[in-house]
Amino acid sequence: MGTGRDQGSVSDEEWERFLRDAEAGAGDAPKEPSARARMVTRRLREETGPPAPWRSHQPPRRRGRKAWYAVGVLAAAALLVVALAPQRVAGWVGLGDGEDGGDTSSAARSSGGAGQLPTLDEPFRGSPAVAWGNGTAGISMPSARATGWMDEKEVAQALDRTRDFLFDSSLDPGVLRGERPKAAIALINPHQEDVQDYLTTAFSAPSEENDPLMLFSRFRKDEVRPAGDVIKTQGRVTYEEGERGAVEVTTDVTYVYPLVRAEQGSDEVARTIVRREVVLSWDDPKKVITDAGTFSLVSYRMHSANGGCDTYTGYLTPEFGADLATTGPGAGPEVDPYDRDTSMTERTRDTDEACGRASRT
Numbered sequence: 001m002g003t004g005r006d007q008g009s010v011s012d013e014e015w016e017r018f019l020r021d022a023e024a025g026a027g028d029a030p031k032e033p034s035a036r037a038r039m040v041t042r043r044l045r046e047e048t049g050p051p052a053p054w055r056s057h058q059p060p061r062r063r064g065r066k067a068w069y070a071v072g073v074l075a076a077a078a079l080l081v082v083a084l085a086p087q088r089v090a091g092w093v094g095l096g097d098g099e100d101g102g103d104t105s106s107a108a109r110s111s112g113g114a115g116q117l118p119t120l121d122e123p124f125r126g127s128p129a130v131a132w133g134n135g136t137a138g139i140s141m142p143s144a145r146a147t148g149w150m151d152e153k154e155v156a157q158a159l160d161r162t163r164d165f166l167f168d169s170s171l172d173p174g175v176l177r178g179e180r181p182k183a184a185i186a187l188i189n190p191h192q193e194d195v196q197d198y199l200t201t202a203f204s205a206p207s208e209e210n211d212p213l214m215l216f217s218r219f220r221k222d223e224v225r226p227a228g229d230v231i232k233t234q235g236r237v238t239y240e241e242g243e244r245g246a247v248e249v250t251t252d253v254t255y256v257y258p259l260v261r262a263e264q265g266s267d268e269v270a271r272t273i274v275r276r277e278v279v280l281s282w283d284d285p286k287k288v289i290t291d292a293g294t295f296s297l298v299s300y301r302m303h304s305a306n307g308g309c310d311t312y313t314g315y316l317t318p319e320f321g322a323d324l325a326t327t328g329p330g331a332g333p334e335v336d337p338y339d340r341d342t343s344m345t346e347r348t349r350d351t352d353e354a355c356g357r358a359s360r361t
Contacts, residue, residue, distance in 0.1 A: 123258030
C-alpha cells in the first residue's frame with residue numbers, strides 16, 4: 001500500500017528538506033509551479049493511502065516530470081439498461097425529476113417519474129437535470145474577497161476566467177463537435193511544460209495516459225449531434241489560499257449532454273453525464289513563472305456515464321438502444337451519476353478493472 005506519494009521518486013529526507021526550504025522561501029522561483037507539492041500535501045491530508053478510483057484512469061507518473069502530479073480519473077459507465085428486456089428500459093432511464101436546490105442532490109435521487117423517456121422536445125425528461133441550470137448558470141460561483149497575493153478585484157477576475165475555462169472546455173459548441181479547445185488551452189500556464197506536453201499528445205495520439213476527456217468534453221460530429229441547444233449543469237466553484245500565496249480554485253461540475261445520432265431524421269435521445277473536478281492555481285508571477293491571465297493545473301479527475309468504457313479515442317461515445325442490445329452490463333458497482341452528495345474523492349476511491357454501471361442516465 002502506498003501513502004499517496006509517488007513511489008520510487010524522492011526520499012522522505014529530501015522531501016522534508018524541500019518542504020522546509022519552500023516554507024522558508026529558499027531558492028529561486030521554480031520554472032514551473034510546484035503542483036506536485038500541492039497535490040501530495042492535499043492527498044496526505046485527505047487520505048491514509050492512495051486513491052482507488054471507481055472505474056477510473058490514473059495515469060502513471062510521466063518521465064521527466066519535476067513538479068506536476070496529475071491525478072486523472074476517467075470513469076465510464078454504460079447505460080444500465082444494457083442486456084435488459086425492453087419493457088424495463090423506461091424504469092432505468094427515467095427515475096424522476098429532481099428539484100432545484102443549488103449544488104445539492106439529495107432530491108436528484110427521487111424515484112418519481114419512472115417511464116419518462118427523453119424526446120427531442122424534452123431531452124431532459126425523466127432526469128433530475130430538468131430542474132438544473134442551463135450552461136454556466138448551473139454553476140454556483142462564490143463572492144470575491146482578497147486572498148493570497150490577489151486583492152478582491154483580482155480574485156473576481158480569476159473567478160470569471162475560471163468560469164470561462166469551464167465553458168470553453170465543456171460547453172463550447174465547437175469543442176463539443178470535436179474541435180481543439182484553443183480558448184481553454186490559452187488559459188493554462190504555457191510554462192507548465194509537462195501539462196503542455198500532455199495536451200499536445202492527448203489530441204494527436206489519445207491514450208489511457210493522455211486522454212483529452214480528462215479536461216474536455218468532445219463528441220464525434222459524424223456520429224452524434226446535440227438534441228437541442230441546452231446543456232444542463234450543476235456544480236460549484238470554491239477557492240482558498242494555496243502554496244506561495246496562490247489563489248487555488250476547485251471546480252466540481254456535472255454536465256448533462258442530450259444527444260441524437262448524426263443521421264438526418266434521428267430522434268432517439270441518449271444522455272451522457274460527465275462530472276469533473278479540476279483544481280487550478282492562480283499563481284503569483286513574482287514567485288512562479290506564469291503568463292498574466294493564466295492558471296496552473298493542480299489536479300483533474302473525471303467520471304462519466306454513457307460516455308464509453310476503455311475507449312481511449314479522445315471522444316465520448318454514447319450508446320443508443322441498438323447499441324445496448326449487443327453490450328453487456330458492467331461488472332463494477334452501480335453508481336448514480338446525478339449524485340452530487342458523494343464527493344469525487346469518495347466516488348473515485350473504490351474501483352476494479354470492470355466497467356461500472358450507471359443506475360440511470
